[in-house]
Amino acid sequence: MKVDKLYKYDVLILGAGLAGLRAATEIARKFGDRVRVGIVSKVQLMRAHSVCAEGGTAAVLRPEEGDSFELHAWDTIKGSDFLADQDVVFRFVRMMPYEILLLDHWGIPWSRRPDGKINTRPFGGHSFFRTVFAQDKTGFFEMQTLYDTLLKFSNYDRHDEVFATSFIMKDGKFAGLTAIDLVRGETVLFLAKSLIVATGGAGRLYGFTTYSHSVTGDGLAMAYRVGIPLKDMEFIQFHPTGLVPSGILVTEGARGEGGYLRNNRGERFMKNYAPSKMELAPRDIVSRAEMTEIEEGRGFKGPDGLDYVHLDLTHLGRAKILERLPLIRELAIKFAGVDPIEEPIPVRPVAHYSMGGIHANIDGQVMWDAERTVENMFVAGEAACLSLHGANRLGSNSTAECLVWGRITGNLAAEYSLSKEYPFREEDILQEAERELGAVEKLLRSDGKENPYAIRKELQRTMDKNVGVFRTREGLEKALEKIKELKKRFENISIKDKNLVWNTDLVMTMETGFLLDLAEVLTMGALLREESRGGHFRRDFPKRDDERWLKHTLAFRKEDGSPAFEYIPVRITYWKPVERKY
Numbered sequence: 001m002k003v004d005k006l007y008k009y010d011v012l013i014l015g016a017g018l019a020g021l022r023a024a025t026e027i028a029r030k031f032g033d034r035v036r037v038g039i040v041s042k043v044q045l046m047r048a049h050s051v052c053a054e055g056g057t058a059a060v061l062r063p064e065e066g067d068s069f070e071l072h073a074w075d076t077i078k079g080s081d082f083l084a085d086q087d088v089v090f091r092f093v094r095m096m097p098y099e100i101l102l103l104d105h106w107g108i109p110w111s112r113r114p115d116g117k118i119n120t121r122p123f124g125g126h127s128f129f130r131t132v133f134a135q136d137k138t139g140f141f142e143m144q145t146l147y148d149t150l151l152k153f154s155n156y157d158r159h160d161e162v163f164a165t166s167f168i169m170k171d172g173k174f175a176g177l178t179a180i181d182l183v184r185g186e187t188v189l190f191l192a193k194s195l196i197v198a199t200g201g202a203g204r205l206y207g208f209t210t211y212s213h214s215v216t217g218d219g220l221a222m223a224y225r226v227g228i229p230l231k232d233m234e235f236i237q238f239h240p241t242g243l244v245p246s247g248i249l250v251t252e253g254a255r256g257e258g259g260y261l262r263n264n265r266g267e268r269f270m271k272n273y274a275p276s277k278m279e280l281a282p283r284d285i286v287s288r289a290e291m292t293e294i295e296e297g298r299g300f301k302g303p304d305g306l307d308y309v310h311l312d313l314t315h316l317g318r319a320k321i322l323e324r325l326p327l328i329r330e331l332a333i334k335f336a337g338v339d340p341i342e343e344p345i346p347v348r349p350v351a352h353y354s355m356g357g358i359h360a361n362i363d364g365q366v367m368w369d370a371e372r373t374v375e376n377m378f379v380a381g382e383a384a385c386l387s388l389h390g391a392n393r394l395g396s397n398s399t400a401e402c403l404v405w406g407r408i409t410g411n412l413a414a415e416y417s418l419s420k421e422y423p424f425r426e427e428d429i430l431q432e433a434e435r436e437l438g439a440v441e442k443l444l445r446s447d448g449k450e451n452p453y454a455i456r457k458e459l460q461r462t463m464d465k466n467v468g469v470f471r472t473r474e475g476l477e478k479a480l481e482k483i484k485e486l487k488k489r490f491e492n493i494s495i496k497d498k499n500l501v502w503n504t505d506l507v508m509t510m511e512t513g514f515l516l517d518l519a520e521v522l523t524m525g526a527l528l529r530e531e532s533r534g535g536h537f538r539r540d541f542p543k544r545d546d547e548r549w550l551k552h553t554l555a556f557r558k559e560d561g562s563p564a565f566e567y568i569p570v571r572i573t574y575w576k577p578v579e580r581k582y
């Protein structure tokens with residue numbers, strides 16, 4: 001398939017969520033017109049999933065009131081069930097306060113205390129109230145502030161509604177990106193001296209999820225397909241408060257502001273699972289507690305098997321709910337028909353975050369294996385696995401990660417590009433791109449019997465049922481068998497729309513292909529990991545097993561398309577793992 005358009009940049013940023021925009025603003029303010037940047041997003045810039053982040057962003061802002069870098073690091077490492085790399089965590093906590101103040105200078109409307117200082121709220125697993133917020137719409141305001149800031153500069157082109165399909169690698173380096181411009185119906189090749197991948201997570205592996213429909217792990221799957229390993233993919237976070245029946249998130253900020261979880265007897269059941277932290281225990285623990293209540297008959301009957309518990313905010317009072325949680329009230333009224341000022345909200349665990357991602361080092365530099373870097377390729381945000389969150393992320397550490405590694409990778413990619421010429425012959429990469437786009441053409445021509453929408457639905461149902469909060473060998477094996485069957489059936493699909501202009505059939509099908517690859521990696525990784533740690537809980541191996549499993553999983557794609565696994569050590573630089581109690 002011919003390439004219709006070719007663009008050339010110093011730095012290419014794939015993804016315009018918080019991580020991508022933070023990288024772009026960093027390059028713009030530090031390097032200005034010396035570094036030409038291309039920003040590619042499959043949706044319009046302000047429609048990146050990041051605008052949905054609700055509760056806040058963690059940072060140590062109040063040392064005078066008792067918080068410290070060491071405490072934030074400890075909370076993060078304990079929360080990770082000791083799978084986080086500790087040097088990464090320390091770098092993160094030290095860099096975060098600057099990000100909060102920088103956004104403040106750029107005009108973000110942080111919620112404030114009566115004395116005018118930036119306000120902070122408690123969040124799960126944090127032993128200090130260090131989550132900075134802008135009402136319950138933090139991600140929206142962060143995105144808006146970065147976007148407004150970017151508008152002051154002129155060193156970049158935006159490529160909105162351009163869907164990336166594959167990375168082209170040569171001599172161990174990034175050489176180009178193929179894509180479809182959905183608006184113009186054209187094939188595109190981007191050449192760049194360096195690339196920052198900021199494509200977000202893979203939440204849509206699940207049907208009951210908090211994630212936008214666009215969060216389909218494309219960057220992860222594209223990296224995996226060119227031989228880059230994915231790390232720790234078996235660790236998925238299930239958030240305790242997904243609104244029933246939609247799965248829309250009710251922010252942890254609702255419990256941070258004092259909300260209670262109750263079973264069908266009206267009891268605050270968290271006293272039996274995490275007596276010191278109660279509703280503000282880390283998410284993996286609260287989600288398992290809720291599922292246990294539901295399974296033992298102390299939940300409420302919900303539609304389509306979506307049994308639930310209650311999140312009770314009624315005691316917070318009208319004024320606090322309207323001031324601190326206006327979005328949550330609006331969502332509960334619109335999507336569950338309850339007004340939280342008057343009644344409790346129906347909630348249950350929901351797929352919420354991918355702790356795993358593209359294997360990267362502490363600088364966000366992509367790695368080929370345990371030792372070799374891809375010298376001109378970086379990754380930031382949820383697409384990355386730098387091992388900051390280990391086996392379980394603490395709430396409000398993710399938007400924070402996007403800001404910190406957006407900044408770091410923006411600087412490194414720009415410096416790299418200033419020091420180098422584009423090393424490949426354009427014609428060679430063009431030829432390679434046309435070969436790659438052959439796969440798109442094949443899909444467009446496909447005329448098989450299988451419906452790609454049905455395949456995506458079946459995949460999500462399988463993941464919801466068998467790769468959820470509680471896992472067993474039997475369930476995981478069933479899931480794996482189903483995923484293999486779906487992969488086979490995917491080879492015989494048909495796409496009805498044969499045009500390239502805004503072909504949502506084609507985009508959805510390509511995303512489903514990406515999800516199938518990732519589901520196989522995740523499920524096989526979960527089957528192999530015979531222990532319980534953080535978000536990965538095996539009923540048949542209910543204990544953490546540091547002797548065998550205190551290590552990161554790396555999944556490499558084999559020639560037949562299935563994954564092979566290797567393991568690398570966790571970097572423990574400060575605290576030895578201890579039992580995790582709350």
Ligand SMILES: Cc1cc2nc3c(=O)[nH]c(=O)nc-3n(C[C@H](O)[C@H](O)[C@H](O)COP(=O)(O)OP(=O)(O)OC[C@H]3O[C@@H](n4cnc5c(N)ncnc54)[C@H](O)[C@@H]3O)c2cc1C
Nearest residue numbers: 015016017018019042050055056164200381382396398399
């Ligand atoms: C409902 C919800 C609320 C949350 N609230 C919080 C919170 O309060 N605090 C917190 O710390 N974390 C929160 N999180 C997590 C946090 O929002 C995400 O981890 C973070 O926003 C991810 O940002 P990102 O920049 O990595 O990716 P995203 O914001 O997902 O952006 C991905 C970008 O990549 C582009 N892209 C992807 N694939 C392609 C492709 N094939 N071609 C072209 N472009 C592509 C997209 O268009 C988009 O621009 C929340 C998550 C959810 C689901």
